[in-house]
Amino acid sequence: MPVIDPRDWIADDPDPATRSELSALSPDQLAERFAENLHFGTAGLRGPVRAGPNGMNVAVVTRATWALGQWLIDHGHRGARVVVGRDARHGSRAFAKATAEVLAAQGFDVIVLAGTTPTPLVAFACRDTGAMAAVAVTASHNPPADNGYKVYVDGGAQIIPPADREIERLIESAPGANTVARQPVSPDDRSVRNTARYLDRLVERFGRVATPRVRIALTALHGVGGRIAVSALRRACFDDIHVVAGQFAPNPDFPTVAFPNPEEPGATDQVLALAQRVDADIAIALDPDADRCAIGTRVHGRWRMLTGDETGALLGAHLLATTTLTNPVVASTIVSGSLLAAVAASAGARHVTTLTGFKWLVRAGEPLLYAYEEAIGHCVDPAAVRDKDGIGAAVVAAMLTRHRVAMDSDLSAALDDLAVAHGVHVTAGRSIRVTDLDEITDLMAGLRRAPPTRLAGVAVGAHDYATRTDELRTDAVRLTGACADGTTVRVIARPSGTEPKLKYYIEVVAPPGRPDVEETTTRLRTLAADIAAALPDRSR
Incomplete structure (x- = not known):
């Protein structure tokens, strides 16, 4: 330099x-x-x-x-x-x-x-x-x-x-x-036409269906997506929209949130409270530039935001069920959950795994129907937007909600249906924040030199992505194992690309066909938490 x-x-x-x-x-x-x-x-x-x-x-x-x-x-x-x-x-x-x-x-x-x-x-x-x-x-x-x-x-x-x-x-x-x-x-005039053409494209791609009525709670988190998101939803015949007024107008100081990311604890408290208050069918949270979209719903009677992996599986399943493409491609990354791959296999579609980042996801293959990453990024219309699109994802999520309401059902039941068909999938994460980037280097070196052989009582084996010779070669280590009852465990460790963190991505999956989804989910969450606690950090 x-x-x-x-x-x-x-x-x-x-x-x-x-x-x-x-x-x-x-x-x-x-x-x-x-x-x-x-x-x-x-x-x-x-x-x-x-x-x-x-x-x-x-x-x-x-x-x-x-x-x-x-x-x-x-x-x-x-x-x-x-x-x-x-x-x-x-x-x-x-x-x-x-x-x-x-x-x-x-x-x-x-x-x-x-x-x-x-x-x-x-x-x-x-x-x-x-x-x-x-x-x-x-x-x-x-x-x-x-x-x-x-x-x-x-x-x-x-x-x-x-x-x-x-x-x-x-x-x-x-x-x-x-x-x-x-x-x-x-x-010039091309600038004015851009927004109109974008909104027209959403209607062209996803249509307009007026019934049944769906109630939406929405926050823009002080970003620039609120007005256009509301316009997009209304064009798709969603007119019962309630917004978090104090977070709707753009404000570069983001005064009501500690961190303007819908994934962060507390960031979506206001939209969840609004959804509860107005008895909404879905809560939608955009990040400040509206390229990411988080979805909230009642799950087993309690309002919460869905994980990016849960939303990815729901949107992917909906788009696969409604597509007219022949041999469509759907994509997710090495650190995303595996439920979308199972959904794609059952739908006769091709699933592709890429490195993290939409620069790789949108190049996964053709005809690309959908791509997502666990950090609430969703590419729902690759023919028009070759990147994550929170506004388009909000429209698709609202369409899926309308479909479930027409069945006298909801998004929580849609998740349960996927769990019964493909197994309960629980994903979780743990981040090790450092002040010295050499600590991350040391942690990764330790995982390669002497990887854990057991996590929370589960025997695991290691795979080093740095030794690969294909397009998935990267600085990451994967640990995998299985329990006696068929539950599988996967952990991927990698340095963050944007922050001074080592990130662990955890997934535990139960075999399909079990109707006791809530009980199984609770058990897997406990296992995921135990695995997270057992992972190496700088104190060990």
Whole structure:
């Protein structure tokens, strides 16, 4: 990594606010800001909004955009169409403006999506307009202090290697940010048409059915998806929608939640309370850029949010049951649960396992019908959006709910039906957060050198994904075993790609055909908790 002289960076910073911020830092603080660059990693950039080369700021975005544009030119796409959209986070407006203006000055035909835009609509616009690339300025469900820069390429899928490494190398050779040319660009009619075309596509793909009536409780978690989600649901004839008013309007400070991620404890308390109060049929929670969707329902009499794996199996089963595709493909990742694979097998469909991330999931095979990851990401209409789409997933979940209500049933019963047919599947997780990344390296090395042979009394064997020679080669270790009654156990350990954590993904599965779903689920949850407690951590 080239060494950047802070004096040169400050002189080249086009933003007076971040120039002043850096100039006021102590020598030690300044050294920390320049210790390394913000890496162009999974899909692009993500980090804290602050001055210097290892934060999200106008200078960093300007140089990254110059590199992206140069990469497109180098690959024969000079003058091509590029889409730019943004969420409502701190800095997003300025970052999107810089992105659009740098690309315009490089000669690209830039479509700037007006106002704030859910990330799935950026991916949709990339594919729908035939753009060669798109940039979504967003940090998705990260803490309020963060922002990011997500890159799509031709076809609206996230970038994959070697493109990311090539762009990062170009960033390292980029000129000073204040010398990069910029050309003003404004939203045009294509921006206005994008939302309408996206909403029209949802109706075209999933239809409109007016009865029976379904009551929906919805929260946008202070993000940018609320208004469009309500519009999408109403177009699909869902008009009994109750929203969490205090979380509906975009607010970059996310004042009512400790962490703006529907998976986090407490984040969905308000929408679950609303669902209980209005006697809803389904609760829906979007993350701040609306690319993820969490679903809540009454399960055995108690309102709770479903896991990403539960939702993935439900949506996958519904889409498989209603598709007209021949030999459809559904996909999930190595750390997702295995229930979707069982559902696909019974439906005569092909299931593909990929590495984590939608950049791999949407490239699983054709004709792709559905893909999901356990972190509440769902790609429900790959022909239109080649990424996770929380709004589209909300529409499909509402459609499934309507189908169950018409049967005088509900989502909880749908889960029970899958459990009886394919076995009760319980997934759980455990994360080991560290302050020193070497601890993760040591933990993974220990799992490879001396993996556990028993977990909670279950004998297990180890498989190292780093030794594979196929497309699933990665830094992960899998532990598998079986109980005497046929219950199977699987644990996958891998470093987080976005946080300083070692993550364990646990799944326990009972054999199919057992009608006592609630009792079996309770037993498997106890086993999963015991396994989680037995897994190695840094104290051992």
